[in-house]
Structure formats: C-alpha cells, structure tokens
Amino acid sequence: MLLIHALGSKPFVNATVTGKSSQDSSATLNAPSESQRVLTAGPVVIDQKAAVKPYSAPANDDFEHMRVQRAKQLMSEARAYQRANPSDPWGYKERLDVLSGSYRSTPAGAEAVKILAELKLPAKPAPAAPASPMTYIPAPDDIMIADFEGKDYGTWKADGTAFGSGPARGTLPGQMHVHGYLGQGLVNSFNGGDLSIGTLTSPDFKIERKAIHFLIGGGGFEGKTCMNLIVDNKVVRTATGTNKTPGGSEELAPASWEVSEFAGKTAHIQIVDNATGGWGHILVDQIFQSNNPLADQLRSLNQSPQPGVPK
Numbered sequence: 001m002l003l004i005h006a007l008g009s010k011p012f013v014n015a016t017v018t019g020k021s022s023q024d025s026s027a028t029l030n031a032p033s034e035s036q037r038v039l040t041a042g043p044v045v046i047d048q049k050a051a052v053k054p055y056s057a058p059a060n061d062d063f064e065h066m067r068v069q070r071a072k073q074l075m076s077e078a079r080a081y082q083r084a085n086p087s088d089p090w091g092y093k094e095r096l097d098v099l100s101g102s103y104r105s106t107p108a109g110a111e112a113v114k115i116l117a118e119l120k121l122p123a124k125p126a127p128a129a130p131a132s133p134m135t136y137i138p139a140p141d142d143i144m145i146a147d148f149e150g151k152d153y154g155t156w157k158a159d160g161t162a163f164g165s166g167p168a169r170g171t172l173p174g175q176m177h178v179h180g181y182l183g184q185g186l187v188n189s190f191n192g193g194d195l196s197i198g199t200l201t202s203p204d205f206k207i208e209r210k211a212i213h214f215l216i217g218g219g220g221f222e223g224k225t226c227m228n229l230i231v232d233n234k235v236v237r238t239a240t241g242t243n244k245t246p247g248g249s250e251e252l253a254p255a256s257w258e259v260s261e262f263a264g265k266t267a268h269i270q271i272v273d274n275a276t277g278g279w280g281h282i283l284v285d286q287i288f289q290s291n292n293p294l295a296d297q298l299r300s301l302n303q304s305p306q307p308g309v310p311k
C-alpha cells in the first residue's frame with residue numbers, strides 16, 4: 001500500500017513564500033543640516049548627529065571580496081557534499097561547475113577548474129524507467145490542473161533557475177532515482193542541483209471540486225520546498241516532500257487538499273524551491289480537482305516496493 005498523506009484541514013495563513021529580503025533601508029544620506037552644525041570661536045564642536053558617516057556605495061573591491069568569500073563557501077559546501085555523498089560524484093561535479101563558471105576569477109573558482117580537469121567520473125547509472133508503475137483512473141468529472149506532459153510549462157510561469165524551461169523527464173543529472181510520477185514528465189526543481197532556487201506559478205483557476213489531489217516528493221521544508229494553494233492572496237493550503245536529512249528517497253507520494261470551503265473561488269498554485277542545502281528541491285506531478293477520494297483514482301501497480309519507499 002502506498003502512504004496517503006492527508007494534509008487537508010490545516011490552513012497555513014500568511015506564509016511568506018518567496019522571501020527576497022528588502023533593500024537595506026539604512027542606505028540614506030546623512031549629511032548634516034545647518035541646524036546640526038555647532039560652531040564656536042574656540043575648538044570646533046561637532047554635533048553627534050551630524051557626525052554620522054555619510055553613506056557611500058561599496059567599492060568594487062568590496063564586491064569582489066564578497067564574491068571571493070561566496071566562492072570559498074561554495075567550495076566548502078562542494079567538499080562537504082563529496083564527503084557526505086561518495087556515491088554521487090556527479091553532484092560534486094555539478095557544484096564545482098557552478099564555481100568554475102560564475103566564480104572562475106576567484107581562487108576557489110580556479111581551484112574548481114583544476115579539480116574538474118582531473119575529476120574522473122564513473123559511467124552514469126542506467127536511465128530511469130520512462131514511466132512509473134502508478135496509474136491514474138480519472139473519474140468522468142475530474143478536472144486536470146496539470147500533468148506536466150508538455151515540452152514546456154505552457155501557461156505556468158517559472159521564475160529563477162530551479163525549474164528549468166519545462167517539465168523534467170524523470171531524474172536529472174546528479175540526482176537519485178526519481179519515481180512515483182505519472183507518464184513521462186513532472187516538475188523537478190533539481191535543475192542546477194540543490195543550489196538553485198525558483199518558483200513555478202499556475203494560471204488562475206476556479207475551485208470546482210471538493211479536493212485537489214497531487215503527487216509530491218523531494219525536500220520536506222515548510223515554506224521552502226513546498227507547493228502552496230493561494231486564494232485571495234493568502235496561502236490556504238501547503239504541502240512539502242518528506243526528506244530533510246541525507247538518504248531518503250526521490251519518490252513522489254499521493255497527497256491531497258480538501259478545498260470545499262473555497263468552492264467557486266479563484267485560486268492559483270505556486271510551487272516553491274527556496275532552499276539551497278541538502279534536499280533543497282521539490283517534485284510535483286498530476287495536480288487535479290476531484291470529488292472522489294484520492295485512493296479511488298490513483299492506483300499503484302508497484303508490487304515490490306524499492307528500499308526506502310513508504311509501505
């Protein structure tokens with residue numbers, strides 16, 4: 001039996017989902033006004049308020065220093081990944097690729113170039129089976145929101161790099177075996193590995209059935225690797241994958257939201273990858289509206305679950 005997650009009845013109000021910090025508001029000019037200057041006949045007395053150092057933009061070498069530091073951090077993350085995932089040299093290579101590209105001019109970038117030149121990768125594992133053993137038996141009145149079988153995202157809008165330019169066809173480079181999706185395509189935010197971030201947003205649709213069913217997997221970080229249902233500009237339902245620690249499984253599992261209370265409302269779905277560490281990605285497929293219980297329509301044909309697959 002597959003594990004059925006019932007995340008239905010928990011509203012998740014006012015979640016911040018894309019978390020870009022606002023500009024630093026301290027960047028204001030603090031030139032002293034006439035009234036703040038106190039002049040005397042003797043030694044010059046300077047008003048404390050007037051003595052605040054005026055804002056000046058960081059010099060270019062400050063920016064370069066930040067890049068050097070960031071590259072150093074990325075290199076230590078790449079090394080940590082290599083130590084934690086000795087069986088995934090592709091993931092290590094992917095991290096070095098980022099350094100050898102965007103950070104080539106830094107010492108860590110130059111080091112990455114050198115390591116990459118000498119890195120010997122074993123043969124790639126066999127490609128994933130093209131289709132999953134899961135099957136979908138639609139009810140006549142089900143409404144498909146997205147099955148991600150197209151070559152691009154169609155009317156959905158992808159921001160950032162994590163979601164690539166269209167649905168993945170299963171496992172991406174450097175990723176463990178992705179399974180449990182339906183058909184050939186799915187949303188897989190592992191484009192560029194765990195380091196990449198982005199959002200994928202559906203067009204508006206009307207809620208016309210009791211439930212929204214879907215398949216979800218990947219990182220289990222609330223608000224960071226998640227899928228949200230947004231009604232009236234509020235996140236009213238959210239779901240994540242199940243993985244937070246090394247190991248785990250790239251399996252998508254069926255899940256569902258009970259949405260009767262929003263009947264007739266306009267909604268949209270936002271899939272979020274705002275995490276850059278281990279399991280910093282999300283997998284989603286087969287989102288549809290239905291009046292029937294999920295288990296009636298998603299049937300697993302998998303008779304011999306793989307290790308790590310929930311029973």
Ligand SMILES: [Ca+2]
Pocket residue numbers: 147148149181182183184185186285286
């Ligand atoms: Ca699919």
